[in-house]
Amino acid sequence: MNSSSLNILSSPPLIISTSTPSLKPFHSPNFSPKLPKRINLNFVSKQNPKHDFPVSFATASVEAPFRTTTTADKLHLLVSEFRSLTEPIDRVKRLLNYATALAPFDDSARVPENRVTGCTTQVWLEIKMDELGRMRFKADSDSEISKGFCSCLIWILDGAKPEEVMGVRGEDLSEMNVGVHGKVQSRVNTWHNVLMSMQKRTKALVGDADVAHREGDRTVTHQRSLLFGYVNGRGYLESSSKAHRDYSVSLLPLGYDFTI
Amino acid sequence: MEGVAMKLPSFKSLAPTAISVASTFSRRRSFSFVRRSSSLSATITADSESVSLGQRARKDFRILHQEVNGSKLVYLDSAATSQKPASVLEALQNYYEFYNSNVHRGIHYLSAKATDEFELARKKVARFINANDSREIVFTRNATEAINLVAYSWGLSNLKPGDEVILTVAEHHSCIVPWQIVSQKTGAVLKFVTLNEDEVPDIDMLRGMISEKTKLVAVHHVSNVLASSLPIEEIVVWAHDVGAKVLVDACQSVPHMVVDVQKLNADFLVASSHKMCGPTGIGFLYGKSDLLLAMPPFLGGGEMISDVFLDHSTYAEPPSRFEAGTPAIGEAIALGAACDYLSEIGMPKIHEYEVELANYLYEKLSSVPDVRIYGPRPSESVRRAALCSFNVEGLHPTDLATFLDQQHGVAIRSGHHCAQPLHRYLGVNASARASLYFYNTKEDVDSFIVALADTVSFFNSFK
Numbered sequence: 001m002n003s004s005s006l007n008i009l010s011s012p013p014l015i016i017s018t019s020t021p022s023l024k025p026f027h028s029p030n031f032s033p034k035l036p037k038r039i040n041l042n043f044v045s046k047q048n049p050k051h052d053f054p055v056s057f058a059t060a061s062v063e064a065p066f067r068t069t070t071t072a073d074k075l076h077l078l079v080s081e082f083r084s085l086t087e088p089i090d091r092v093k094r095l096l097n098y099a100t101a102l103a104p105f106d107d108s109a110r111v112p113e114n115r116v117t118g119c120t121t122q123v124w125l126e127i128k129m130d131e132l133g134r135m136r137f138k139a140d141s142d143s144e145i146s147k148g149f150c151s152c153l154i155w156i157l158d159g160a161k162p163e164e165v166m167g168v169r170g171e172d173l174s175e176m177n178v179g180v181h182g183k184v185q186s187r188v189n190t191w192h193n194v195l196m197s198m199q200k201r202t203k204a205l206v207g208d209a210d211v212a213h214r215e216g217d218r219t220v221t222h223q224r225s226l227l228f229g230y231v232n233g234r235g236y237l238e239s240s241s242k243a244h245r246d247y248s249v250s251l252l253p254l255g256y257d258f259t260i
Numbered sequence: 261m262e263g264v265a266m267k268l269p270s271f272k273s274l275a276p277t278a279i280s281v282a283s284t285f286s287r288r289r290s291f292s293f294v295r296r297s298s299s300l301s302a303t304i305t306a307d308s309e310s311v312s313l314g315q316r317a318r319k320d321f322r323i324l325h326q327e328v329n330g331s332k333l334v335y336l337d338s339a340a341t342s343q344k345p346a347s348v349l350e351a352l353q354n355y356y357e358f359y360n361s362n363v364h365r366g367i368h369y370l371s372a373k374a375t376d377e378f379e380l381a382r383k384k385v386a387r388f389i390n391a392n393d394s395r396e397i398v399f400t401r402n403a404t405e406a407i408n409l410v411a412y413s414w415g416l417s418n419l420k421p422g423d424e425v426i427l428t429v430a431e432h433h434s435c436i437v438p439w440q441i442v443s444q445k446t447g448a449v450l451k452f453v454t455l456n457e458d459e460v461p462d463i464d465m466l467r468g469m470i471s472e473k474t475k476l477v478a479v480h481h482v483s484n485v486l487a488s489s490l491p492i493e494e495i496v497v498w499a500h501d502v503g504a505k506v507l508v509d510a511c512q513s514v515p516h517m518v519v520d521v522q523k524l525n526a527d528f529l530v531a532s533s534h535k536m537c538g539p540t541g542i543g544f545l546y547g548k549s550d551l552l553l554a555m556p557p558f559l560g561g562g563e564m565i566s567d568v569f570l571d572h573s574t575y576a577e578p579p580s581r582f583e584a585g586t587p588a589i590g591e592a593i594a595l596g597a598a599c600d601y602l603s604e605i606g607m608p609k610i611h612e613y614e615v616e617l618a619n620y621l622y623e624k625l626s627s628v629p630d631v632r633i634y635g636p637r638p639s640e641s642v643r644r645a646a647l648c649s650f651n652v653e654g655l656h657p658t659d660l661a662t663f664l665d666q667q668h669g670v671a672i673r674s675g676h677h678c679a680q681p682l683h684r685y686l687g688v689n690a691s692a693r694a695s696l697y698f699y700n701t702k703e704d705v706d707s708f709i710v711a712l713a714d715t716v717s718f719f720n721s722f723k
Contacts, residue, residue, distance in 0.1 A: 088329070088666045096722045120658050120675045120690055142689065143656035144719060 071164035074156045075172055082175045091176075095148025102151040105140030118193040121146045125194060127201045134159050135202050139194065149191035152176060157198060165202045168195060313613040314701035317605070320345035321699050331669030334707045339484050339512060339647050339695030340673050341534045344598070348537055351597035355590040363589055364563060364580075378589050381596030382579075388599040389529065390520040391546055398545040398552070398579040399592055403511050404434035406530035406545035407478075409582055410507055411438035413558045414528075414551070415476070421447030423475040426504075428453040428461040429685045430483050433678045435509045439478060448475070455685065458636045460488040467498055474504040481513035485679050485693065486635030487618070487644040489513065492524045500525075505551070511535055512645060515602075515697070517611040521546055533591065538598035542591040545582070552578035559584040610698045617696050617705070618646040624709045625650060625694075628716070634686060647695035649677065652712075655719050657692035663718065668711035 085091045109126040116123040121143035128136045137158050139150035153173075157165050170192050318324055321343045326333050335343065355377070361370035363378045379394070386394040400406040415438075419425070425439050429452050443450050451469055456462040461479070470477065477499045482489045492508055499506045507528040513519050515536035521529055528551070532543040547555075557564055557575055561584035566574040575581050602610065622638055625631055630653035638644045651657060657674035664670040674692045676683045683689065694708055 092663065092666070093722075096719075100722065121656055122689055143659050144722065145659045145662060146656075 071156060071160040071168070075168060078152055078156060079172065079175045092145065095152070095176075096144055097148075098151035098155070099144050099147035102140070102147055102154070103138055105138055109138065110140070116194050116197045121190060123150065123190065123194055125150075125197050125201070127198065127205070129162075129205050130159075133161065135162055135165050135198075135205070137198060141190075143190075146190045149176065150194055153191055153194055153198065162202050162206045166199055168199075170195065312701055313605070313609065313698055314617070314704075317345075317699040318701070320347070320601075322346065324699060328669040328671070329666055331667070332707075334668070334670045334704050334711075336694040336696060336700065336704065336708055337671050337673050338697035338700070339535070339677075339693065341540065342515060342537050342697055343699065344537055344539065344594075345601050347601050348539065348594050348597045352539060352590050352594040355593050360590070362586055374589055377593045377596075378587070381592045381599075384596040384599045385544055386546075388603065389514065389531075389546060390522050392522070393549060395577070395579055396546055396549055396552065398547065398582045399587055400530075400543050400545055400582075401541060401588070402534070402543035403509065403530040403532040404543075406543055407434050407507070407509070408438045409545055409558045410528050410530075410547070411442045413555045413582070414505075415439070415442040415448075416446060417556055419443070419446040419448040419475055422473060423448040424451055424469075424471070424473045425449070426451050426453065426466065426469050426474055426477045426479075428466070428479055429455065430461055430486055430488075430679060430682045431478070431480060432484060432509060432511070433680070435478050435480065435507075436681065452681075455486075458642070459486055459634060459686075460636050460642075461490060463491065463494075466495065470498050470502055470504065472502055474499065474502055476505050476507060478507040478509070480509040480511075481519070482510075482516070482645045483635070484512050484647070484695075485649045485677050485682055485691070487647050487649075488636050489643065489645070492526060496525045496527075512647075516614055516645060518607045527551055533595040533598065536595075536598055537601060538595035539591045542588045542595050544595075547578070549578070552582070555582075557581055557584070561585045563587075605698070613698055614646040614696065615643060617700060617702070618644045620702055621646065621648055621694065621696060621705050624705055625712075628652075628709065628712055630654070630716070631712075634691060645695075646697070646700075647693060649691045649693040651688060651691050652716055654723070655716065657690050659719065660692050660712075660715055663715045664708075664711050668707070668714070670708050670711045672708075 082091060082094070085094060105124060105126070110124050114124045114126055116125050121141050123141040123146055124139060126138040130136050135157065137154045139147075139154055141147045141150060157168070173191065173195070176191065323343050324333060324335060355374070359370050359373040359377070361368070361374040363371065363375040366372065366375070382397050382399065383394040386392075386397050391397060398406070398409070400409060419442065423446070425443065425448055427436060427439060427450060439450055442448065453461045453466045453469065456465075460483075466477075466479075477495060479490055479492075479495065481492055492506070496506045505527040507530070508524065508526040510519055510529050510531045512535070514531040519529075519531075526546075527548055529546040530543065534540040534543075555578070559582075560573075563586070564576050564581050564584045566576050619638055622633065622644060625633055625648050631650050632653070633648050633650045635644060635649065636642045652660060661672050661674035664672060672692055672694045675690050677691070677693055683691065696704070
């Protein structure tokens, strides 16, 4: 069941037109992770891309979409999936299943620059931008549960646009918490650190691409920062003109033993 | 009565049973067969040997009687911090409720009482480790601060370029990092003793390293990962022969066994309160009087001064010299209460019980397949502390600890246990550690082993 649910979504999803009210989550600039209860667990209603996002995205959606399932959709799916698992042991099992689905990691990529800091387990993250400007991720860990977290994150974000990567917030994924107690803490910090690392390095790669275009394209960068502003409605990531948050430092003291 | 009963030379030849009557007057502890029936607050009579110390002590620890994630809590993380008995919590509460007041300079009744209790706590700690004088006890925030005190105060004024400081690779970070900082500032050199094939620090290597250049040997008494102990008395002899000082990190030994600084003859000894049934926020440094007298202050402020002028100040005598600012008064008093509680049970008894538990834990843990325990094998000559750091083949310790907590309510620690160099030396990133204290029982160990076996089979089913 588990690996098959992954396969369903890598191919173009079934398009089910539902009644308009279910459009609501996709209209607001702030993606609310709290789905209205109507949304079905396994299939996502896919509306016309143009109406999904606020106007400023229209410029970005002009290019041919790489895939029709958006990052937001996948995020919601994963959140619902984990939310439906009320027994902690079932979540662990699901994560371990996802761990087996993780693509093999090249030994040559196991270098210090690819280490995700702040985790007691060792996590490596390889990140590239492909020709279409999408972010590609690969990860590995010596802990099976961490591998599960990585697998989930990669499933959501591999092939996503940089803005989509930056748009995922920690709280959105709090449902994946393996512990019943605690919110964004304990084991969840592993994926939180991985997410931070993904976002920081995405930003760096985008920044490099920006520099190449900076000469003629003031407006593009301005629009891009607008995009950032929109996607992260609460200003989670400041626009590129403000000081950058340094994610290489874990949000909890590094000596913190990320156990129970 | 007491003075007369203390000396009983004429009774020596009599049978022990005859002396027992007199000994209850003299309060001498050397007669081990005299049952300490009043030891615990529980109303258990003296002949109930069938109930273990752990089972009896548990009554004093309310925190142990709870459920975690749907299972009974099994707390096996006492090496990280111990639980506190009701009497210690009461002492802390009483302080704040009845006589909280700043110490040392007040005239009024509350202040005098707080000062008396605070200084009494110092005496209790001194007596607990058999120091000569309570002025040899400096209260600090914890053992880490105590080691930093020695490093910054004694180290900076005594270490010269080329001087050597000997440590082991198994030291806690708190006994490595301050020396790194100080050696950078002074030009001293750090030398590390590695482990031998029994996975204990190589004593012969340590002996060989001690030379004329050695100025300090800073070692643990009991290792928080390997569960091994070092022969401090011998190390002190070797060090003193070359004029070096010895600092003993006794965090894992003071709570679990009799530690007598006269016997050890160490120059400095540090311990934390929170590992010995006391509250967090307080620890102490024991230093020989002549050493402390010669040391400059560490932190500056109130309490540690004699006179303050605008351009200079004069400093107080130790221990006040090293206790700047308002101390953790309530915590110190509670630490005193913890010393009382432990002394009432009797440290020899606690140690004896823990040796039994340690062997039981090791035995049971080694019977689980694919488990690798770090440290020496217990034997007649090698006593392990009641803790085991281990790894299970193919299972990350953090996953293990998560599952144990989630599904079985068993609390163990996973990570590097503030001993990264040791883990690097052993070739692992992290390990899991189960550590016991006198309020644990064999049943706790059994629950742990069952839970461990379940965890291992769960993760194996995904391979």
